[in-house]
Amino acid sequence: MKHEEKNFEKSDQFNLTMIPGSFARKMRTCVIWQFIRFVAINIKMIIVVSKSH
Amino acid sequence: MARLIVLGGGVAGHTTATFAAKWLGSQHEVVVVTPNAKWNWIPSNIWVGVGQMTKEEVTFDLASVYAKAGITYKQAKAVSLNPEGNESSDKPFVTIEYTSKSKSGESENIEYDYIVNATGPKLNFDATPGLGNGQGAMGTNTVSVCTADHAVHASHKLQESIEKMKAGERQKFLIGTGHGMCTCQGAAFEYIFNIEHELKKAGVRDMADIKWISNESFLGDFGMGGLHMKVGGYVVSSKLFAESLFAERNVDWLIGAHTSKVEEGKVEYELLDGSKGEEEFDFAMLIPPFAGVGLKAYAKDGEDITATVFAPNGFMKVDANYAAGAYENWKASDWPRTYQNPTYKNMFAAGIAFAPPHIISKPMSSPNGTPINPTPPRTGMPSGIIGKAVAHSVCDLMTKGENAHLHEASMAEMGAACVASAGKGLTTGTAAAMTVYPVVPDFEKYPGTGRDTDYTFGEIGLAGHWIKHILHHLFLYKAKLNPGWTLIPE
Numbered sequence A: 001m002k003h004e005e006k007n008f009e010k011s012d013q014f015n016l017t018m019i020p021g022s023f024a025r026k027m028r029t030c031v032i033w034q035f036i037r038f039v040a041i042n043i044k045m046i047i048v049v050s051k052s053h
Numbered sequence B: 001m002a003r004l005i006v007l008g009g010g011v012a013g014h015t016t017a018t019f020a021a022k023w024l025g026s027q028h029e030v031v032v033v034t035p036n037a038k039w040n041w042i043p044s045n046i047w048v049g050v051g052q053m054t055k056e057e058v059t060f061d062l063a064s065v066y067a068k069a070g071i072t073y074k075q076a077k078a079v080s081l082n083p084e085g086n087e088s089s090d091k092p093f094v095t096i097e098y099t100s101k102s103k104s105g106e107s108e109n110i111e112y113d114y115i116v117n118a119t120g121p122k123l124n125f126d127a128t129p130g131l132g133n134g135q136g137a138m139g140t141n142t143v144s145v146c147t148a149d150h151a152v153h154a155s156h157k158l159q160e161s162i163e164k165m166k167a168g169e170r171q172k173f174l175i176g177t178g179h180g181m182c183t184c185q186g187a188a189f190e191y192i193f194n195i196e197h198e199l200k201k202a203g204v205r206d207m208a209d210i211k212w213i214s215n216e217s218f219l220g221d222f223g224m225g226g227l228h229m230k231v232g233g234y235v236v237s238s239k240l241f242a243e244s245l246f247a248e249r250n251v252d253w254l255i256g257a258h259t260s261k262v263e264e265g266k267v268e269y270e271l272l273d274g275s276k277g278e279e280e281f282d283f284a285m286l287i288p289p290f291a292g293v294g295l296k297a298y299a300k301d302g303e304d305i306t307a308t309v310f311a312p313n314g315f316m317k318v319d320a321n322y323a324a325g326a327y328e329n330w331k332a333s334d335w336p337r338t339y340q341n342p343t344y345k346n347m348f349a350a351g352i353a354f355a356p357p358h359i360i361s362k363p364m365s366s367p368n369g370t371p372i373n374p375t376p377p378r379t380g381m382p383s384g385i386i387g388k389a390v391a392h393s394v395c396d397l398m399t400k401g402e403n404a405h406l407h408e409a410s411m412a413e414m415g416a417a418c419v420a421s422a423g424k425g426l427t428t429g430t431a432a433a434m435t436v437y438p439v440v441p442d443f444e445k446y447p448g449t450g451r452d453t454d455y456t457f458g459e460i461g462l463a464g465h466w467i468k469h470i471l472h473h474l475f476l477y478k479a480k481l482n483p484g485w486t487l488i489p490e
């Protein structure tokens, strides 16, 4: 059974949410993609920090 | 030579004191009064609470750092303020009680020209019967991660539960808030996902039932009325984001809950619809509500003026609009800008110690009249930024005179960056990295969501873990005043 099938069927609360599929989950731990996201998130955080000072 | 006293050596107070000492040089004196010998990078207590870091990795001794910075350090707690002096002197002073081993119990009056109250929160465990020990400290029914020592204790309890599960005994974990008026949901949120991750790693996830209990009216409120963030091209409510995280990890939730009583292995709660219930647990980490640390204030003739200087919750009154009235009238401009006390202009508050004008989330109560809503968070970044702005103002007042321009740092014009980890590994686990701008929503500027959706975003992945690791080392490096510390932003 797919990961998301298992959790969606667990409760009504869970059934009304969004649960990531296998591709989204893989990308979260894919080192190359995450390195790109690391750079992007840092840039965004630096902008927020500079707007706040 | 004038004297600045900073009460509290936490995120805000340490920032104020270290910048003031640097900017004032040896012309003026900076004194820090704080009860602990060690500085604690509190966000990493989460990792201590799951046994992934030691207390030593998240703390360091303050004495040598303050000696290096030329700051006079008193290991003591402030007890009361005399902003007009007393009958024998016009000079304002603070009364402190030493907590260091060598001087424990001794008290002293220290005169000041300027004072910054950065005493943070009192962890008000006793507000909920059974959460505290009845003497102001944490009780024995639950654990906490609010201090490094609490987190070490929590980690031992977690290990005991893991051992029981390995021996075949099912365990129920209950994590969240211990009262209807708590803040700091983010810390509990991060802790629950770290626990879930550790249980998976230990191979016992199938033996555990994990449940969230919180005073938020919806998951993802975080005391900020929730936030709308850009995710995958959509602007979505943090409710969807948070619910997804819980459902994906098979973590159940109970929201709109005021924890009314805690016993061994059981909490009683009241929900927003007025119904009451009970929840059993084997391991519970419930964040206590926060209050001011209980400083008193006295006028020259000895009259108690605590209610003039402090709000009823014990936090210090500053330049906020405390008369905003009903929710419909709340504005971003109600939030303070300079953190100067309106009665005594040489007195400021920074970080959690200032009294907010009102909460940020929509006020809610049960039909029985029990208020159940998060109080406003003042996380690390705003606390540091406010601490620095206050340092700037006080230094200008000391060097340029009492008409100097005050520096401003409104939470309705500043953002916050938060990383909620789920594990500590560099290649395993994932974190939710979020930024929110501004912290206090401004519906006049952003009528739909109250915030700038270009700078309010959330993302889940390993990158967040790396950022959390970097922040841990960066902020400890900065707090130790190592070379280049001023270049690291708050």
Ligand SMILES: Cc1cc2nc3c(=O)[nH]c(=O)nc-3n(C[C@H](O)[C@H](O)[C@H](O)COP(=O)(O)OP(=O)(O)OC[C@H]3O[C@@H](n4cnc5c(N)ncnc54)[C@H](O)[C@@H]3O)c2cc1C
Residues within 6 Å of the ligand: B007, B008, B009, B010, B011, B012, B013, B033, B034, B035, B036, B042, B043, B044, B045, B046, B076, B077, B078, B079, B118, B119, B120, B121, B145, B146, B147, B184, B187, B293, B350, B351, B352, B353, B378, B379, B380, B381, B383, B417, B418, B419
């Ligand atoms: C478990 C946990 C995790 C967190 N994670 C994050 C995170 O990931 N990101 C984030 O941005 N924020 C996080 N926070 C919030 C952050 O820690 C606070 O916003 C920040 O510490 C507030 O700074 P402060 O200086 O106001 O208070 P504190 O840092 O608490 O400092 C207050 C200081 O005052 C001292 N004091 C107390 N009473 C007295 C007295 N009577 N006289 C003198 N001194 C006194 C205390 O000992 C302490 O040193 C977390 C909080 C917790 C509890």
